[in-house]
Amino acid sequence: MGHRLSKIATRTGDDGTTGLGDGRRVPKDDARIAAIGDVDELNSTLGVLLCEPMPTDVREALTRIQNHLFDLGGELSIPGHSMIEESHLAQLDEWLAEYNATLPPLKEFILPGGSRAAAVAHVARTVCRRAERAIVALGRVESAGVNDAPRRYVNRLSDLMFVLARVLNRVDGGTDVLWRR
Numbered sequence: 001m002g003h004r005l006s007k008i009a010t011r012t013g014d015d016g017t018t019g020l021g022d023g024r025r026v027p028k029d030d031a032r033i034a035a036i037g038d039v040d041e042l043n044s045t046l047g048v049l050l051c052e053p054m055p056t057d058v059r060e061a062l063t064r065i066q067n068h069l070f071d072l073g074g075e076l077s078i079p080g081h082s083m084i085e086e087s088h089l090a091q092l093d094e095w096l097a098e099y100n101a102t103l104p105p106l107k108e109f110i111l112p113g114g115s116r117a118a119a120v121a122h123v124a125r126t127v128c129r130r131a132e133r134a135i136v137a138l139g140r141v142e143s144a145g146v147n148d149a150p151r152r153y154v155n156r157l158s159d160l161m162f163v164l165a166r167v168l169n170r171v172d173g174g175t176d177v178l179w180r181r
Contacts, residue, residue, distance in 0.1 A: 020079070022077075022081075031134070031137055031142065032076060032077075032079070034134045034137070035131065035138045037134075038127065039072055039073045039131050039154070040073055041130075042124060043069040043070065043073070045127050046065060046069070047066065048120055049062060049121055050062055052117035052168075053117065054117055054168060055171060061095055068084065071088075072084050072150050075147065075150060076150060079142070082147050082149065084153050088149070088153055089153060092153065092157060095160055096156065099167050103166050103167065108179055110176040111177040111178070112126075112177075114165070114168075114172070114176065115171075115172035115174055117171075118166070118168040119165075121161050125158050125162050128157050128158040128161055129158050132158065135154060139151065
């Protein structure tokens with residue numbers, strides 16, 4: 001399943017190309033590399049979020065999501081390969097229902113902020129939306145080799161990050177930061 005790096009400083013990218021998991025080399029500004037990079041940035045943002053205090057169940061969910069995102073990046077790096085399954089999407093839906101049930105209904109728009117953890121969750125949500133746009137763009141330029149599951153996964157994950165930001169504000173003793181006209 002793809003090539004694994006045994007050393008990091010290979011210098012093979014000095015010419016402006018990078019390797020895909022199937023061994024092919026593509027330009028570093030290729031749409032597939034952009035999508036992989038945005039997913040990687042999202043995973044790193046979740047790593048920053050995990051440095052914050054939070055309930056154990058939220059921490060465990062985010063850690064599982066990080067592993068899913070690593071799989072998602074792997075899927076994107078090998079055209080035609082599939083790693084994200086319906087069970088991954090079902091897990092996101094389960095968490096969405098579970099955490100959303102603990103929150104009061106929204107009557108106004110909310111601003112990204114509140115506690116530091118909630119603010120980082122909102123940053124993760126926006127990075128997730130960018131990754132989604134990159135995956136959609138990749139699907140437009142490469143009809144073969146782009147599965148639907150990665151796009152669906154990041155779409156639902158952005159919703160979950162919004163919900164978790166609200167949860168994390170409450171864990172910290174606060175509430176949503178409401179938009180004022």
